[in-house]
Amino acid sequence: MTPSSAGPLAGLRVLDLSRVLAGPLCTMLLGDMGAEVIKVERPGDGDDTRTWGPPWAEGPAGRESAYYLSVNRNKRSTAADLKTEEGRALIRRLSAEADVVVENFVPGTLERMGLGWEALSAANPRLVWCSISGYGSDGPEAMRPGYDFAVQARAGWMAITGEPEGAPVKVGVAVVDVLTGHNAAIAVLAALRERETSGRGQRVEVTLFDTALAGLANVTQAALVTGREPSRWGNAHTTIVPYQTFAAADRPFVVAVGNDAQWRKLCEAIAAPELAGDARLATNPGRVEHRSVVTDALGPIFLRRPAAEWLDVLERAGVPCAPVQGVREALRDPVVTERGGTWPMAGETYGEVQTVASPFRFSRTPTGLRHPAPSLGEHTADIERDGWSS
Secondary structure, three states: OHHHOOOOOOEEEEEEEOOHHHHHHHHHHHOOOOOOOEEEEOOOOOHHHOOOOOEEEOOOOEEEEHHHHOOOOOOOEOOOOOOOHHHHHHHHHHHHHOOEEEEOOOOOOOOOOOOOOOHHHHHHHOOOEEEEEEEOOOOOOOOOOOOHHHHHHOOOOHHOOOOOOOOOOOOOOHHHHHHHHHHOOOHHHHHHHHHHHOOOOOEEEEEHHHHHHOOOOHHHHHHHHOOOOOOEEEEEOOOOOEEEEEEOOEEEEEEEEEOOHHHHHHHHHHOOOOOOOHHHHOOOHHHHHHHHHHHHHHHHHHHHOOOHHHHHHHHOOOOOEEEOOOHHHHHHOOHHHHOOOOEEEEEEOOEEEEOOOOOOOOOOOOOOOOOOOOOOOHHHHHHHHHHHOO
């Protein structure tokens, strides 16, 4: 690897004591950008997600779950039993030379082992320590483990997701975990930047519940402003119209009119002068007030032609729109295939698979795949012998 392709975080050492999704995603993001990441796992079982299958990637020497592979590239794996002095000694040795530790144990667990922030930062004052938990380390729910589904339910995500007359529904991916992983990476980078000035590390805490509330963004702000409970809108938008799915003759597609100029372009493109001339619909607040007038008029029009034809018409008119694609369709989208949107990854056990590339694009120090997602304890002997130098 040439220096220019080493990544913007080349030389940074990250000790990953986390498991499942939020923590491993955080450390993978740092690893994609060039950080050296050592993942510490339980002997025998390893990260919980290694057993979260099917589906499996199966190769000549074993298999790994697709779930595990999604957030564990660009790491080396060592197996260590933290209940033994030998395992704890390894953590102390690695943390003494690390820049960052990321962990998601139930608060107090590492402290009882002598491996908490206070103990390890005493030996390494420059250490940035990132704790990820469900509900925080201080408060009434400090000891409650955090699970994405439970937090989606408790933080209001399910209440606003689904059809208006239907039941509350969770998002189709563990979105709170994903957001928390990204927030943790941001917090780590901020603490590292501050360390350049102070010369000292610090402990940062990111919780699933805090992330979920912040991630609701305009929805939580609307509740604070109005004092009213937000509603479910299905595939429509609470404050923008028309901004939803419509059925074409063959499949659904999305129209996302974000301003009044786009509304006028839409009316012209679909040859609906009566809508353009309706003063009630000239502004977005008016269209929100008369939502059913808009949707009842557009629905039958869009049913007349296939989605591809409507998408072509609307694209040429400058109206935001998109097909409703499946995941496999999305992976075949030219935005992916023509921009290197996947990376080939060959692991010791599972053979060669494709993995979604880093979303970060740097002009001089690009992200890249330096280590495939490791098998359990794949690098234990080297790390126990040589530590970070292995």
